[in-house]
Amino acid sequence: MFHELRLLRPYLSRYWAYFAGGLVLIVGSLALRTVIPVWFGGAIDDLEGMAEAVELPADPQELRDLLLWKVLFIVVAAVVGGVVRMASRVVLLGVSRKAVHDVRNDLFDHLLELAPSFYTRTQTGHLMSRCVNDVQNVQGLLGPVFMYMVETLCLYVFALGWMWKVDPGLTVIALLPFPIFIELARRQALIIHTRSRDSQKKLGELSARVDESLSGQQVIKTMVLEDFDRERFEARATEYRGLNIEISRARARILPMMVGLGSLSTILVLAVGGPRTMRGEMTLGDLIMMMMFLQMMAHPTGTLGFVISSFQRGTAALGRLREIFDIPPALQDPPHVTEPATDEGSLVVRDLTVRFPDPRDEPHLHESAAELEEVGSQERLVLDGVSFEAPAGTTIGIAGPTGSGKTTLLRVLARQQEVEPGRVFLDGEDLAEQRIDRVRRNVGFVPQETFLFSATLADNVALGEPGASRERIEEAVERARLAPDLPQLKDGLETMLGERGVNLSGGQRQRTALARVMLLQPQVLLLDDTLSAVDTHTADEILEELKTWMKGRTTIIVAHRLTTLRGADQILYLEDGRITERGTHEELMELGGRYQALYQRQERREAREGAGDGVGGATA
Numbered sequence: 338m339f340h341e342l343r344l345l346r347p348y349l350s351r352y353w354a355y356f357a358g359g360l361v362l363i364v365g366s367l368a369l370r371t372v373i374p375v376w377f378g379g380a381i382d383d384l385e386g387m388a389e390a391v392e393l394p395a396d397p398q399e400l401r402d403l404l405l406w407k408v409l410f411i412v413v414a415a416v417v418g419g420v421v422r423m424a425s426r427v428v429l430l431g432v433s434r435k436a437v438h439d440v441r442n443d444l445f446d447h448l449l450e451l452a453p454s455f456y457t458r459t460q461t462g463h464l465m466s467r468c469v470n471d472v473q474n475v476q477g478l479l480g481p482v483f484m485y486m487v488e489t490l491c492l493y494v495f496a497l498g499w500m501w502k503v504d505p506g507l508t509v510i511a512l513l514p515f516p517i518f519i520e521l522a523r524r525q526a527l528i529i530h531t532r533s534r535d536s537q538k539k540l541g542e543l544s545a546r547v548d549e550s551l552s553g554q555q556v557i558k559t560m561v562l563e564d565f566d567r568e569r570f571e572a573r574a575t576e577y578r579g580l581n582i583e584i585s586r587a588r589a590r591i592l593p594m595m596v597g598l599g600s601l602s603t604i605l606v607l608a609v610g611g612p613r614t615m616r617g618e619m620t621l622g623d624l625i626m627m628m629m630f631l632q633m634m635a636h637p638t639g640t641l642g643f644v645i646s647s648f649q650r651g652t653a654a655l656g657r658l659r660e661i662f663d664i665p666p667a668l669q670d671p672p673h674v675t676e677p678a679t680d681e682g683s684l685v686v687r688d689l690t691v692r693f694p695d696p697r698d699e700p701h702l703h704e705s706a707a708e709l710e711e712v713g714s715q716e717r718l719v720l721d722g723v724s725f726e727a728p729a730g731t732t733i734g735i736a737g738p739t740g741s742g743k744t745t746l747l748r749v750l751a752r753q754q755e756v757e758p759g760r761v762f763l764d765g766e767d768l769a770e771q772r773i774d775r776v777r778r779n780v781g782f783v784p785q786e787t788f789l790f791s792a793t794l795a796d797n798v799a800l801g802e803p804g805a806s807r808e809r810i811e812e813a814v815e816r817a818r819l820a821p822d823l824p825q826l827k828d829g830l831e832t833m834l835g836e837r838g839v840n841l842s843g844g845q846r847q848r849t850a851l852a853r854v855m856l857l858q859p860q861v862l863l864l865d866d867t868l869s870a871v872d873t874h875t876a877d878e879i880l881e882e883l884k885t886w887m888k889g890r891t892t893i894i895v896a897h898r899l900t901t902l903r904g905a906d907q908i909l910y911l912e913d914g915r916i917t918e919r920g921t922h923e924e925l926m927e928l929g930g931r932y933q934a935l936y937q938r939q940e941r942r943e944a945r946e947g948a949g950d951g952v953g954g955a956t957a
């Protein structure tokens with residue numbers, strides 16, 4: 338449990354002065370607060386002395402002055418003690434926020450560095466829960482938990498010290514009920530925490546359900562699944578409510594316990610100490626001091642169980658965060674980078690083999706283990722001995738059924754996928770030995786599916802270069818044939834897209850993605866079935882535009898609609914990760930293999946659909 342605290346070392350040492358300052362303040366405030374019962378007891382004894390002095394010939398005036406001073410001291414100690422206590426809170430809770438802010442940022446930075454495949458193995462919900470709940474628990478650990486632990490410890494030391502000095506025997510008797518109450522409170526805390534965890538999990542499930550239902554509204558409506566959906570939602574909502582009621586009950590039991598503890602201890606002290614006082618074995622002031630200390634200790638003792646289980650929860654959260662921090666970042670620059678002499682964009686692929694390992698053997702969160710087990714996928718060979726050359730300025734077309742490895746091939750070339758040395762060469766140098774940002778700058782990848790951020794269309798286009806001039810954005814939008822659609826959009830280029838804005842049609846999304854990459858003017862352009870949802874006519878226009886734009890640049894274009902590939906210098910037909918046919922369009926038609934068969938099938942279908950605006954081929 339304690340070894341997980343290691344993770345906090347850098348943050349503690351960064352802010353050690355604050356933590357140390359907070360500690361000093363806590364000790365100071367407790368020294369002041371625990372002196373009050375002592376002086377109070379003293380004042381009572383003085384009063385008693387005064388009462389006797391009235392009968393005996395003594396100087397009551399002197400005693401009265403003494404009493405006044407004691408009362409003044411008590412007031413000052415109470416006020417200063419309170420202020421110092423508040424200051425300790427400000428310092429410690431403040432620094433815990435600072436430290437956790439750093440933890441959160443480091444976690445996010447680390448998540449950004451992980452391999453894309455990590456995210457395919459991991460449910461977003463699990464990651465969200467770590468970023469939100471676990472970080473919050475760590476904050477609890479660094480802030481309130483640390484503070485209460487130190488405060489309670491100091492209180493015990495000071496209070497028990499004073500009590501022991503007065504009467505060790507009575508101190509022991511007063512403490513007798515403590516273990517029982519600590520145990521009772523600990524049990525409630527345990528209930529609260531396990532139920533809180535369950536409830537958090539339920540809330541996660543509930544949000545996932547809402548998310549799914551809301552995103553899937555179209556399907557739910559089409560399939561008339563509303564009742565089914567409502568039942569599923571209500572079942573989860575009811576479980577969630579049940580858990581929260583249990584938590585509230587356990588919480589409600591803690592306060593009476595603390596009151597009970599204070600009272601029971603006080604009664605014990607009164608029962609044993611009362612007669613002793615009457616016999617004159619201890620003063621009335623000492624008795625009252627004891628009772629005041631017991632009242633002071635009741636509350637922190639009642640919450641002790643809670644603090645201990647928060648501590649456990651915090652260290653468990655640290656363990657879960659460490660699990661993420663321990664996953665090595667992917668795709669780092671190689672130790673020795675080589676810089677190609679040219680930037681012309683020639684590509685050579687030699688006997689490229691890509692194997693996706695069994696995801697169960699890859700780093701994953703422990704929550705994902707069961708899910709991965711269920712999926713039970715094994716290591717798979719996705720690309721098997723692929724070789725081809727794309728001299729600078731040429732166009733390579735790639736065709737093949739879904740799952741044949743087309744996307745994987747492009748991802749390797751775009752350096753989004755780890756590649757072993759000596760397989761892929763960009764501008765004559767090994768891709769694996771080049772700086773990743775150089776490759777990313779020179780190779781533009783338009784993925785099959787685009788993600789639009791909630792930003793304006795212009796910002797979405799300028800994603801790769803946020804400072805791009807208006808002219809360049811307009812030019813890219815023009816080139817990607819997105820410009821003709823602008824009048825349809827409310828604010829043209831300034832239309833908000835994504836979650837809160839207009840959702841573009843499939844074809845518009847694809848053209849936005851294309852414009853995004855064209856803006857960057859990469860030397861190599863990779864298109865992953867980018868025009869699949871664009872109507873045939875526009876697609877042809879874009880291809881025509883690309884032909885002039887890509888002069889001197891290298892293009893690799895994956896397409897299901899084979900007419901798209903007709904003009905390519907070389908077409909590769911992939912099947913199960915192998916190139917089974919290759920050549921120009923004419924050569925492949927001549928060959929009479931799969932390519933030819935597919936081409937003719939598509940030709941017939943387009944003729945049947947009356948050529949024109951149908952979406953070409955299936956989308957992968």
Ligand SMILES: Nc1ncnc2c1ncn2[C@@H]1O[C@H](COP(=O)(O)OP(=O)(O)O)[C@@H](O)[C@H]1O
Nearest residue numbers: 454457693719738739740741742743744745957
């Ligand atoms: N990150 C991954 N982890 C494991 N398997 C993957 C991953 N990405 C793709 N695959 C698998 O590799 C095969 C080829 O996928 P892909 O390259 O997307 O084919 P295509 O683009 O031709 O449809 C598929 O069987 C797919 O399930």
Ligand SMILES: [Mg+2]
Nearest residue numbers: 743744785957
């Ligand atoms: Mg694909």
